[in-house]
Amino acid sequence: MTLLEQFQLWLASMWPDWAAYITPAIVGILVIIIFVLTMVMVIIYFERRFMARFQIRLGPNRCGPEGILQPIADAIKVLFKEDIVPAKGDKLVHWIAPIVVFVPILMIFAVVPIHKGAILVDLNVGIVYVVAISSLSTVGIYMAGWAANNKYALISALRTIAQMVSYELPVVLSILGVVLMVGSLSMNQIVDSQSIPFILLQPLGFIIFFLGTLAEMNRCPFDLLEAESEIIAGYHIEYSGMKFALFYLGEYGHAVAYSCIITTLFLSGWRGPLLPPIIWFLIKIMVVFALIVWIRSTIPRLRVDQLMAFAWKCMLPMAVINLFIVAAEVLWLPEVFPWIMIAVNFAFACALVLLWSKLFVLGGGRVEV
Amino acid sequence: MVFDIAFFVLAVIIVGAALAVVILKDVFRAALSLVMLFFTIAGIYITLHADFLAVVQVLVYVGAISILIIVAIMLTHDARQGSTSGKLRIPAIIVGLLLLGMLVFTVVTTKWQLNNTPPLEPTTAAIGMKLFGEGGFLLPVEISAILLLAAVLGAIVLIREK
Numbered sequence: 308m309t310l311l312e313q314f315q316l317w318l319a320s321m322w323p324d325w326a327a328y329i330t331p332a333i334v335g336i337l338v339i340i341i342f343v344l345t346m347v348m349v350i351i352y353f354e355r356r357f358m359a360r361f362q363i364r365l366g367p368n369r370c371g372p373e374g375i376l377q378p379i380a381d382a383i384k385v386l387f388k389e390d391i392v393p394a395k396g397d398k399l400v401h402w403i404a405p406i407v408v409f410v411p412i413l414m415i416f417a418v419v420p421i422h423k424g425a426i427l428v429d430l431n432v433g434i435v436y437v438v439a440i441s442s443l444s445t446v447g448i449y450m451a452g453w454a455a456n457n458k459y460a461l462i463s464a465l466r467t468i469a470q471m472v473s474y475e476l477p478v479v480l481s482i483l484g485v486v487l488m489v490g491s492l493s494m495n496q497i498v499d500s501q502s503i504p505f506i507l508l509q510p511l512g513f514i515i516f517f518l519g520t521l522a523e524m525n526r527c528p529f530d531l532l533e534a535e536s537e538i539i540a541g542y543h544i545e546y547s548g549m550k551f552a553l554f555y556l557g558e559y560g561h562a563v564a565y566s567c568i569i570t571t572l573f574l575s576g577w578r579g580p581l582l583p584p585i586i587w588f589l590i591k592i593m594v595v596f597a598l599i600v601w602i603r604s605t606i607p608r609l610r611v612d613q614l615m616a617f618a619w620k621c622m623l624p625m626a627v628i629n630l631f632i633v634a635a636e637v638l639w640l641p642e643v644f645p646w647i648m649i650a651v652n653f654a655f656a657c658a659l660v661l662l663w664s665k666l667f668v669l670g671g672g673r674v675e676v
Numbered sequence: 677m678v679f680d681i682a683f684f685v686l687a688v689i690i691v692g693a694a695l696a697v698v699i700l701k702d703v704f705r706a707a708l709s710l711v712m713l714f715f716t717i718a719g720i721y722i723t724l725h726a727d728f729l730a731v732v733q734v735l736v737y738v739g740a741i742s743i744l745i746i747v748a749i750m751l752t753h754d755a756r757q758g759s760t761s762g763k764l765r766i767p768a769i770i771v772g773l774l775l776l777g778m779l780v781f782t783v784v785t786t787k788w789q790l791n792n793t794p795p796l797e798p799t800t801a802a803i804g805m806k807l808f809g810e811g812g813f814l815l816p817v818e819i820s821a822i823l824l825l826a827a828v829l830g831a832i833v834l835i836r837e838k
Contacts, residue, residue, distance in 0.1 A: 400705065431798045435731045442739030446711055449746055453704055465750065468743055475739075492800060 309424045311335050335427045339416045346592075347559045348378040353593070354600050361604035382552065390548040393456055401454035405546070405553035407447030411440045412560040418494045419567045422577050422584045426495060433494035434482055437568055438475070441523065444557065445471045448532070448542050451554070455545035463532040463541030466611065470522055470531065473618035478519035480626035481512040484633040485572050498576035506573040507649050511629045511656035513573045515622055517598075520569065522618070524561040527603035531614060566595040621663050628659060679723045686719045703749050711742040725795035728803055 311331045318327035352367075352375060359366025368374040392398055415437055417427040430436050445467060452464025486492060488508065489500045506513045522529035533541035543554045570576060570591040579587035609617065632655055636648055693716065696709035714737035721730035796802050806812045 397702070397704070400708065430727065432727050432731045432800060435728070435735065439731045439735035439739060442735060443715075446708075446738065446742060446746075449743070450708065461750075465747075468747060472740075472743065 309426055309429055310422075311427065313424075339413065339427060342421075343413060343416060343560055343563060344556075346563045347556055348382075350563060350593075350596055351378045351381075351559055353596070357597065357600050358604045361601070385552045385555070386549060388548040388551075390550065391545070393545050396456040396545065397454040400450050401545075402550075404447050404451035404454055405550045405557070407450060408444045409447075409553050409557040409560065411443040411447075412557055412564055414440050415564040416567070419564075419571060420494050420498055420576055421567075421588050425585075429493055429495045431491070431493045434486065434492050434497065434572070438479055438482065441561075441564075442471070442475065444561070451546070452542040455542070457545055459538040459540075460542050460544050462538050463544075467525075467532045467542065469611075470525075470529065470614065470618075473615055474519045474522040474529075474622070477515050477618065477622035477626040478523065480623075480630050481509075481516040481519065482572065484509050484512040484630055487630075487633055487637050494571055498571055498578060501575035501578065503645055503649070504573060504575040508645065508652060509573070509629070509633060510653055511625065511659060512633070513569075514656065514660070515626050515629065516572065517569060519622060520565040521599065521602065522614075524565050525558065526562065526599055528606040528608050529614060530608065531611060534608060562596060562599060563592070566592045566599070569595050625659055625663060629655075682723050683720070686716050686723070689716045690720070703752070704746075707742065707745050707749055710745065711738055714738050714742060725797075726799060728800045 311334075314334070315327055315331045318330055322330070355377070356366040356368075356374070366374070367377040370376040370380050392401055418430055418433040418436055420426040420429075448467045449464045452460040452467070455461075485497065485505055488505065489497050491497070491500075525532055532538075533543070538544075543551060546554060570588065574591045574595070576591075577584035577588040579590075582590075632652065636651070640648055690713055693709045693713040697706050697713065700706040700709065715734065718730040718733040718738075721727075721733060807817055808814055
């Protein structure tokens with residue numbers, strides 16, 4: 308039973324039925340929104356300072372002690388900007404697009420367990436729900452690109468679609484590996500069955516899922532849809548003020564959401580020794596996000612053809628092979644010796660990654676086809 | 677009670693979105709209302725306790741098929757001018773109304789069998805067993821997979837330049 312259901316039962320003993328039915332839902336949604344907004348503030352500050360260290364500079368350090376008030380100052384500045392709508396654009400679609408991008412990201416958090424029983428709804432199709440809902444934001448990005456009536460925005464929207472369609476396959480295939488081991492789609496059960504984190508049991512699945520989600524949340528080196536040097540800012544080129552703030556929020560909200568999903572799927576969620584679960588959960592999110600920032604500040608952006616070749620020739624075959632290996636192990640290996648499985652899977656992961664890195668040389672200005 | 681209200685709200689949105697798909701002049705907005713239609717149908721599935729079906733509806737129709745439709749609009753010439761009125765407008769309305777009348781007549785006159793057993797709670801396993809388990813639809817599933825593969829190969833052969 309989740310905490311919200313207990314809250315509902317407790318309310319039902321004093322309040323009328325409909326109030327006891329609605330209040331926990333509203334409280335849960337408020338908690339989620341506050342959690343997302345604070346986390347976004349924290350990671351924006353964290354990314355700017357952390358990336359500054361990589362680039363041997365200081366980063367924002369003037370606003371408040373060590374610059375922690377910088378995100379708030381930025382938010383206030385963005386909110387006071389004038390809202391400009393292109394005269395020949397589609398005004399209604401232009402207005403709706405930021406909402407369509409942001410709302411699905413909030414909806415992902417409904418199935419993220421941040422503590423034992425602390426989950427908004429324990430759907431028994433949890434992880435498929437995450438995949439389905441996150442495909443909704445693509446439509447929002449597309450709407451933004453079209454409504455601006457701007458060729459750079461449109462190019463960006465087309466790139467988004469190519470990228471999302473390509474990277475969704477390896478992501479879903481690597482999720483299937485996890486689901487095979489757990490035997491359930493519910494996020495709670497996925498956390499419950501990880502006495503050994505799945506990153507050890509399926510290292511290859513973790514790598515594929517991590518890179519695939521990097522592409523899905525449009526982070527470097529896969530952020531082709533807002534490649535500043537080619538198409539200026541991509542789909543949000545014609546946005547300013549509040550609407551731009553929503554896109555910005557959506558981008559970092561996406562990063563937080565996928566950090567939560569990676570934590571839940573592969574890093575055993577809130578479980579951990581000694582410290583309270585919520586602290587473990589936050590530590591794991593920050594570690595995943597730090598990894599994302601590290602990759603962003605290390606690897607340059609891919610070209611479009613490299614991006615597609617990487618998805619279809621590298622990640623998809625590896626994801627299929629990974630799924631076969633995991634399925635065979637779940638069928639034939641006895642569950643009492645997880646260490647054999649870990650050793651075998653690490654060997655497979657190293658062998659496959661080495662093999663594919665020999666097969667495809669991305670770089671040197673050309674792509675091996 | 678709650679489900680009744682939810683059904684009527686969703687039904688109004690669905691009919692409105694479906695009408696918008698047909699009536700709107702702007703092709704892109706018509707495609708967007710089609711996306712909304714798909715999404716609200718997922719809502720109807722949720723009120724019927726078909727959670728897996730609802731999620732798959734969003735995944736396939738909103739996440740994939742609507743994207744295909746939007747790309748098709750992108751590749752159309754003069755998409756910005758909107759859909760022009762054709763000569764077949766009146767016959768199309770007549771055929772549409774006839775089809776609607778026929779469907780409504782069938783739905784109203786059929787004696788539906790009501791089942792009092794409560795709906796299955798986790799539907800995923802049941803659907804999986806029906807599709808891939810013994811005595812299920814394994815052969816049709818595999819045949820449809822081969823058909824789709826053949827269709828994809830055919831499309832590639834058709835568009836390939838000599």
